[in-house]
Amino acid sequence: MENSFRPVFVVSSGAFRHTGMDVEKENPVHMENVNVPGRCTKRAALGDLSNFANKEHNTKFQTVQHLKASDSVYTRPLQVIPGLPFVADKVWERMTRLTGHCGRHLKLMASKVTERTARWGERFTYVDTLQRDRRANNTAERLMLDRKVWRASILESRRTEAAKPPTKTTVEDIDAGDSEMLHLCSEYVKDIYAYLMALEVKRAVRPGYLEGSKITAHMRAVLIDWLIEAHSSFQLHQETLYLTVAILDRFLQVQPISPNKLQLIGVAAMLLAFKYEEGHIDAHGIQELADITDNTFTTSQIRQAERVVLRRLNFDLGRPLALHFLRRASKAANASVERHMLAKYLMELTLLDYAMVHYRPSEVAAASLCLSQLLLGGLPWTPTDQHYTTYDEAHLKPIMQHIAKNVVVSEGNINFQAVKLKYSSKLDVTRLSESSTVKSLAAPLLGNP
Template sequence: MTKTTTAGQRKGVLGEITNFSAAAVNLKRKVVHPVVQVQADVDPHPAVSEDPADVSMKEEQEPFQAFSEVLLSVEDVDEHDTDVLHLCSQYVKEIYNYLHFLEKQQSVQANYMQGYEITERMRAILVDWLIQVHSKFQLLQETLYLTVAIVDRFLQVQKVSSRKLQLVGVAAMQVACKYEETYCPEVGDFTYITDNAFTKSQIVEMEWEILRSLKFQLGCPLSLHFLRRASKVAKCDATSHTLAKYLMELTLIDYNMVHYRPSEIAAASLCLTQLLFDGLPWSSTQQHYSTYDEVHLKPIMQHIAKNVVMVNEGKSKFMTVKNKFSSSKLMRISLIPQLKSPIIKNMAAAALNNL
C-alpha cells in the first residue's frame, strides 16, 4: 500500500496555533471588516449592471460589516502579523468573510435523507469507517473533513442505494485526497481497503459522478479552517485546541448536526472547551470574529455534549474518534475528567430533551 505523507510533512497540533506576545494583548483598536467596492470616481465609463453573484456576495457580507460596527472597540488580532506572509494579515478578514459566504452557499439541509433507502445509522457506520481509513492512510486532517462534506453534499442531491454507499465514501475520499494531499493513495489502495468490494473502474466512475453532481465545486469551507482562526483569536494553548478538535470530530458522525455550518461547529466546540477548562464565557472579541454569540452557540454545544456522553457511557458503537484521541500523540484528550463533568451531563440532557 502506498504511504501518503510523512509525519514531517503534516501539521502538528502545536503548529496550528500562532502564539502572540503578552504586549499584543493590551493593544486594541477599532476593527471594521471592509467590503471591497468599486468607487464611482475611479472608472469614468458608464456604470454597468452588477453580476448577480457579486450582488449576492455583497448581501451576504453586509451582516458581517454591520456586526463589526456594533462593537466600538475590539482587538485587532492580525495587526502584528504583517511580517508573517502566510498569515495574510492584510486581507485575512476578507478571506473569512468569503468563507462564511461559501458555507451558506454550500449548506447541507437537515434530514436530507428522508425518504432514502440509506439511513442515519448507515451514514454513521460509513463515517466511522472513513475515519479509520483516514488514520490508516495517515492523511491530512483537512482530507477527512472534506471527505465527509463531499459525502453529505453529494447524497443531498443524488439518491444512492445502500450497496453503493461505501463506494460513495471511498470515491469521496479519493476526490478529497486529490484536492488536499501532496501524495495521494492510489485507486488500488481503496479497492484493497474495501476488500475488493469495488473495482478501480467503479471507483473512478463514482468520482466522475460526484464531481459532476457538485459541479466541481470543491473549495468547501471546513470547520478546521474556522477553528484555527477561533483558536488564534482566543490565544488557545495546544490542549484547548486539541480538545476542541476532538469535540468537532465527534460531530462528523452525528447526522442530526449536518445542517450546522462549519463555522458554528468550530465556535461551539471552542466555546464548550473554554467552559470545561476555565469556565470562561464567550468574549466580545470572540463574538466579533466568529459572528456568533453564546446564546446562538448553546444548542450546538448541547448536541456536542450529547455526543460526548454517548461515547463515554458506551451508548454509541462508534468509538473510533474517542479511541483516536486517546493516544499520547493527541494528549489522551478524550480521557480527561472534564468530559465527565456536570457541564457536559447537563447540556447532554438538554439536547436529549429537545430531540
C-alpha cells in the same frame, strides 16, 4: 330666429337644480324626451333648456369674455353654443363647489401629515411653526415647504451623526502583528474569512436530507466511522477528512443511491478530497483504496464513482471546513494547545451526528471552542471571540448541547470508537462525560430532567 341647433348633451341629474326653477316642473312637454332610468343621467335637448333662460340673462352673458367659466377646459365647449349661459353658470357653480371641497380635503390631509410629522422627534422643530402659519393658504405650497423642512432636518441629522466622535472598541486586532509574516496574509485575512462565511451558506447541507432515501442515519454514521479509521491508517491531512464528509453529504442530498453503493461513494469522496487537499494520487494509491474495501470494489468502479460525484456536484468541491474556522477562532481567543486540541476532538465527534449536518462549519467550530473553554478553566466567551466568529454565546448554546450529547453518547457506544481512539493518546477524553457542564448541556437532548 328660432334656434334649430339641438344636440344631445349628457349631464348629471343634479346639474340643473336652480333656486326658483325646476326643469321637470316648468317644461312637462319636452320632458317626455328625457330618459331617467332610476338615478342615472338625464338626456335632454339643450335647445329646449335654453328657452327657460331669461333674455336679459342671455344678453348679459352673450359674449364669451363675460362667462365665469371662460378659463375652464370643462365649460369651453359650451361657450361656442348660443343660448347656453345658464348651463355654463350652473357648471361653474358645480365646479367651484367641488374645488372647494377638494381644497378643504387636501388642507385637512396636509394638517394631519404635519401633525404626525411633528411627533417624529426633535429633529422636526420647525414643523410646528409651519403648522401654525395661517398665511400658507395654498395647500401645494404648504406641502412643498413640509418637504423642504423634512429634507433639511434629515441632512442636519446626518451631519450631526457624522460629527460624533467614533466610539472606542474593546476588540483586539489579532492580525496587527502579522504584517511581516507573509504566509499569514494579514492584509487579506479578514476578507478571506468573510468570503468563506458567504461560501458556506452557498454550499450548505439541508437538514433531514435522507428523508425518503434508503440510506439511514445509522448507515451514514457507520460509514464515517470507517472513513475516520481509514484516514488515520493512511495518515492523511485533517482537511482531507472534513472535506470527505462534506462531499459525501452534499452528494447524498442530491443523488439517492442504494445501500450497497454507499461505501463506494465514501471511497470516491475520500479520493476526491485527497486530490483536492494533498495532490495527485497514482494508480498504486487507488489500489490501496480498493484494498481497504476488501476488494469489494475495483479501481475502475472507484474511478467511475468519482466521475459521477463530480458531475452531480458540478465540480464545486471547495466548501469551507470547520477546521479553517477553528484555527481563526483559537487565534482570537489566544487558546492554549490543550483547549485547541479538545475543540478538535469535540468538533470531530459532530461528523457522525446526522442531526448536526445542517449547522454551518463556522458555527460548529465556534461552539466547539466555546465548550472547550468552559471545560478547561471555565473561560467566558469574550467580545473578541464574538467579533471574529460573528456568534454570541446564546446563539452557540443549542449547538453546544448537541456536542455535549455526542460526548455522553460516545462514552457508552462501543460501535463508534474511531474518534475516541484517535485522540485518547493526546487527551484524557474518558472523563469528559462526567463533567457537570457536559451533563447539564446534554440533559435536554437526552430526555433527562
